[in-house]
Amino acid sequence: MSKFNFIKIFILALFLSSTNLVKAVEQNDPIKVNWSFKGLTGKFDRASLQRGFQVYKEVCSSCHSMQYLSYRNLGELGGPEFSEEEVKAIAASVEIEDGPDSQGEMFFRPGRPSDKFKSPYPNINASIAANGGAYPPDMSVLVKARPGGSNYIYSVLVGYEDPPSGMVLDDGVYYNKYMIGNKIKMSAPLTEGIVEYTDGTQPSVDQMAKDVTTFLSWAAEPELEERHRTGVKVIIYLILLTILVYLSMKKIWSRVDSEV
Amino acid sequence: MSDHEYKPKSKAGKWFNDRLPLLTLGAHLTDYPTPKNLNYWWTFGGILTFCLLTQIITGVVLAMHYVAHADLAFAxxxxxxxxxxxxxxxxxxxSNGASMFFLAVYIHIFRSLFYGSYKSPREVIWIIGLLIYLLMMAAAFMGYVLPWGQMSFWGAxxxxxxxSAIPLVGESITTWLWGAYSVDNPTLNRFFSLHYLIPFLILGLVVLHIWALHVPGNNNPVGIDIKKPSKDTVPFxxxxxxxxxxxxxxxxxVFAGFVFFTPNVLGHSDxxxxxxxxxxxxxxxxxWYLLPFYAILRSVPDKLGGVILMFGAIFILFVLPWLDTSKVRSAVFRPLYRQFYWIFVIDVLMLGxxxxxxxxxxxxxLARVGTIYYFLHFIVVLPVVGLLEKTEPIPMSISDPVLSSGAEPSLAKKDNVKI
Incomplete structure (x- = not known):
C-alpha cells in the first residue's frame, strides 16, 4: 500500500466511489423535453419565460441566489422582455443596501434596474446554515453546470416520489428519481397552485417546472437567441464564400496539369 | 532558389530592401516552390496558423475584461x-478555439507520421513542431484553469x-509551482501570466518551424525529393x-458550428x-485532447512510473526520426508500415x-495494453518494420510517377490521394 501515494489513491478512490454510487442506486436518465430553445433556430417562449420568472421570484428565490443577473436583463431582447415599467417595478420591490453615504453610513434604498438580483442570504455560510447544511446553489448558470442541462433540472423538479421500500432517509432528506444519487435536501418546491399565474395558465407542477426551467435556461444563456441567429448567418456566409473560393481555386489550378 | 535575384522596382523599395530585405522575404514566401501534388492533409499548417492567431486575438480581448483573482475570476x-x-x-x-487548435494539430502530426515528413532532412522541423505541441498543452492546461470552476481547480x-512524484525534491517543486501550500490565488495569478506568455513563444517557434521548412521545402504524398522544380512544383x-x-x-x-450551436459540448459542466x-x-x-496521456498516466500502478511514462509518451516522439529505419518516407509505398500506422491510430484513439x-x-x-502497444510501436515496430519491409516501387519524380519505375498504374492515383 505504501507505494500508492496521495494522488494515485485520490484518483482511484474518486472513480471507484463515484461508480459504486452509480451502481448502488437506480439512476434514471432525465426526461427529454422538446424545448422551444433547442435546435439551430431555437428561441425562448416569451410567455413561459415571464411565468418562469414568477415561479423563481415567488418560490426559488427564497433560498437560491442569482447573483450574476441584473434586473435590467429582464427587459433585454431575447429574455422575458418585460416592459421598462415592469422592470423598474420588479427592481423597486426589493430593498438594496447601498452606501456609504457622505456621513459614512450604509443605507437602504429601493432597487434599480442596474442592480444585481438581490441574494436571499448575506453569504454562502448563512445560506448553508439556514438550509440544514445544504448549500442552495446559485442559479445564474445552474443549467450549464449540470450534465443534462434543462432536461435534468426539469426532471428533478418533477422527480419527487416516495422512496422505494427499504430505503431509509434521514430527516430533511428527500427521495428524487432523477437527482444524482437519488437523495436531495430540498423538499419538493412545487405544489399544484403554489403560484397564481397572472396570464391565467393552469399552475400544475409540470407547467411550473417547465416554465421555471425555461427561465433558468435563459438565465444561464441569455445570449442564446442572438447566438443562434448570428450562427445561422455566419454559416450561410461561410458556405457561400467557400463555394466562391472553391470555384476560384478550380480556375487557378486549371493552369497547371495537376488536380486539386 | 531564385529569391536572390529579386529586385524591387521602385527606388524607395530598393533603398529599403538593401537595408532590410523584407521585400526579398515577401518575394520568397510568394514564389516558394511547393510540390504540386500536396493533398488536403497538407492544408492544416495554414489552418494551425489561423488557430494560433485567433487564440491570440480573442485572448488579448478577454484579458482586458478577465480578473485573475480566486475570488473574482469566475464572476x-x-x-x-x-x-x-x-x-x-x-x-x-x-474556448472552442483551443479544441479546434488541437484537432488541427493532431491531424497535422498524424499526416507527418503517415507521409514520413519527420525523416531526413526534416528532423528539425519535426522537433520544433513537437516543442510547439508541448507549449500548446501547457497553454491549454493553464487556460482551462483561469475560469476557476471546479474542473479548473481540481484539474490544476x-x-x-x-x-510531487519526483524523488526528494518533488514536494518542494510542487509548493514552488503553487506559490502556496495548495492550488490557490498565487497559482491562478502565475498561470494567467504564463498563459499570456506561451502563445508568443509558440509564435516565435512557428516562425522557426516555417523557416526550417523552407530550407528543404515541403515533403509530399509521394515522399520523394523534387527532381524538376519547374515541372514538380507550383508557386506558393x-x-x-x-x-x-x-x-x-x-x-x-465546423468551428462556427461548435461556437454558435454547441459551445459547451467540448467542456465539462462542472x-x-x-x-x-x-x-x-x-x-x-x-x-479531450489530453485524454490519451491521462490514460497512460493512470495505467501505471505507481505514481512516479505513471508520470515518467506519460512524459515519455511525448518525448519518445523527439527521437522518432532515428527510430524509423526505413529509407522510404511515404506510407503509400510501405505496405507493412501502413497497417501498423492504422493500428497505432486506433491505439491512440482507444487510449483517449x-x-x-x-x-x-x-x-x-485495455489502458495497460494500449500503453504497452504505444511504446512498442516506436521502440520495436518502427525499427524492425523498416528493416524487414519490402517497399513498393517508388516513382522517379512527382510529375511522372508511373513511367520510370514500372510501378502499377494504380500508383499514379495514389500520389494524388485526395480527401
Whole structure:
C-alpha cells in the first residue's frame, strides 16, 4: 500500500466511489423535453419565460441566489422582455443596501434596474446554515453546470416520489428519481397552485417546472437567441464564400496539369 | 532558389530592401516552390496558423475584461458572458478555439507520421513542431484553469501534484509551482501570466518551424525529393494560398458550428460550478485532447512510473526520426508500415476513450495494453518494420510517377490521394 501515494489513491478512490454510487442506486436518465430553445433556430417562449420568472421570484428565490443577473436583463431582447415599467417595478420591490453615504453610513434604498438580483442570504455560510447544511446553489448558470442541462433540472423538479421500500432517509432528506444519487435536501418546491399565474395558465407542477426551467435556461444563456441567429448567418456566409473560393481555386489550378 | 535575384522596382523599395530585405522575404514566401501534388492533409499548417492567431486575438480581448483573482475570476468570466459586447462570442471562440487548435494539430502530426515528413532532412522541423505541441498543452492546461470552476481547480490540483512524484525534491517543486501550500490565488495569478506568455513563444517557434521548412521545402504524398522544380512544383501564391483558403473555410464552418450551436459540448459542466477546495468532483477529467496521456498516466500502478511514462509518451516522439529505419518516407509505398500506422491510430484513439472512463476493470486492462502497444510501436515496430519491409516501387519524380519505375498504374492515383 505504501507505494500508492496521495494522488494515485485520490484518483482511484474518486472513480471507484463515484461508480459504486452509480451502481448502488437506480439512476434514471432525465426526461427529454422538446424545448422551444433547442435546435439551430431555437428561441425562448416569451410567455413561459415571464411565468418562469414568477415561479423563481415567488418560490426559488427564497433560498437560491442569482447573483450574476441584473434586473435590467429582464427587459433585454431575447429574455422575458418585460416592459421598462415592469422592470423598474420588479427592481423597486426589493430593498438594496447601498452606501456609504457622505456621513459614512450604509443605507437602504429601493432597487434599480442596474442592480444585481438581490441574494436571499448575506453569504454562502448563512445560506448553508439556514438550509440544514445544504448549500442552495446559485442559479445564474445552474443549467450549464449540470450534465443534462434543462432536461435534468426539469426532471428533478418533477422527480419527487416516495422512496422505494427499504430505503431509509434521514430527516430533511428527500427521495428524487432523477437527482444524482437519488437523495436531495430540498423538499419538493412545487405544489399544484403554489403560484397564481397572472396570464391565467393552469399552475400544475409540470407547467411550473417547465416554465421555471425555461427561465433558468435563459438565465444561464441569455445570449442564446442572438447566438443562434448570428450562427445561422455566419454559416450561410461561410458556405457561400467557400463555394466562391472553391470555384476560384478550380480556375487557378486549371493552369497547371495537376488536380486539386 | 531564385529569391536572390529579386529586385524591387521602385527606388524607395530598393533603398529599403538593401537595408532590410523584407521585400526579398515577401518575394520568397510568394514564389516558394511547393510540390504540386500536396493533398488536403497538407492544408492544416495554414489552418494551425489561423488557430494560433485567433487564440491570440480573442485572448488579448478577454484579458482586458478577465480578473485573475480566486475570488473574482469566475464572476469576471460571467461578466464577459453577460455584460461585455459580444463577450460570449469572443469567449466561446477562444474556448472552442483551443479544441479546434488541437484537432488541427493532431491531424497535422498524424499526416507527418503517415507521409514520413519527420525523416531526413526534416528532423528539425519535426522537433520544433513537437516543442510547439508541448507549449500548446501547457497553454491549454493553464487556460482551462483561469475560469476557476471546479474542473479548473481540481484539474490544476491533479496535474501540479504530478510533480510531487519526483524523488526528494518533488514536494518542494510542487509548493514552488503553487506559490502556496495548495492550488490557490498565487497559482491562478502565475498561470494567467504564463498563459499570456506561451502563445508568443509558440509564435516565435512557428516562425522557426516555417523557416526550417523552407530550407528543404515541403515533403509530399509521394515522399520523394523534387527532381524538376519547374515541372514538380507550383508557386506558393496563388496556388497554395487559394487551396489553403478553401480548406480553412471548410474548417471554419465546423468551428462556427461548435461556437454558435454547441459551445459547451467540448467542456465539462462542472466548470460552471465555482471552484471549491472542499468539494471534489465525482470525476476529474482533463480536456479531450489530453485524454490519451491521462490514460497512460493512470495505467501505471505507481505514481512516479505513471508520470515518467506519460512524459515519455511525448518525448519518445523527439527521437522518432532515428527510430524509423526505413529509407522510404511515404506510407503509400510501405505496405507493412501502413497497417501498423492504422493500428497505432486506433491505439491512440482507444487510449483517449479510456482516459475518459473510470480506471477500473476492463478499462484498466485495455489502458495497460494500449500503453504497452504505444511504446512498442516506436521502440520495436518502427525499427524492425523498416528493416524487414519490402517497399513498393517508388516513382522517379512527382510529375511522372508511373513511367520510370514500372510501378502499377494504380500508383499514379495514389500520389494524388485526395480527401
Amino acid at each position: 469576471s468570466v460571467e461578466h464577459i458572458m453577460r455584460d461585455v459586447n459580444y463577450g460570449w462570442l469572443i469567449r466561446y471562440i477562444h 490540483t491533479v496535474i501540479t501534484n504530478l510533480f 501564391h496563388p496556388y497554395i494560398t487559394i487551396k489553403d483558403a478553401f480548406a480553412l473555410l471548410m474548417f471554419m464552418i 466548470n460552471y460550478i465555482p471552484a471549491n477546495p472542499l468539494v471534489t468532483p465525482a470525476h476529474i477529467v482533463p480536456e 476513450y479510456i482516459g475518459a472512463m473510470p480506471a477500473e476493470g476492463i478499462y484498466l486492462v
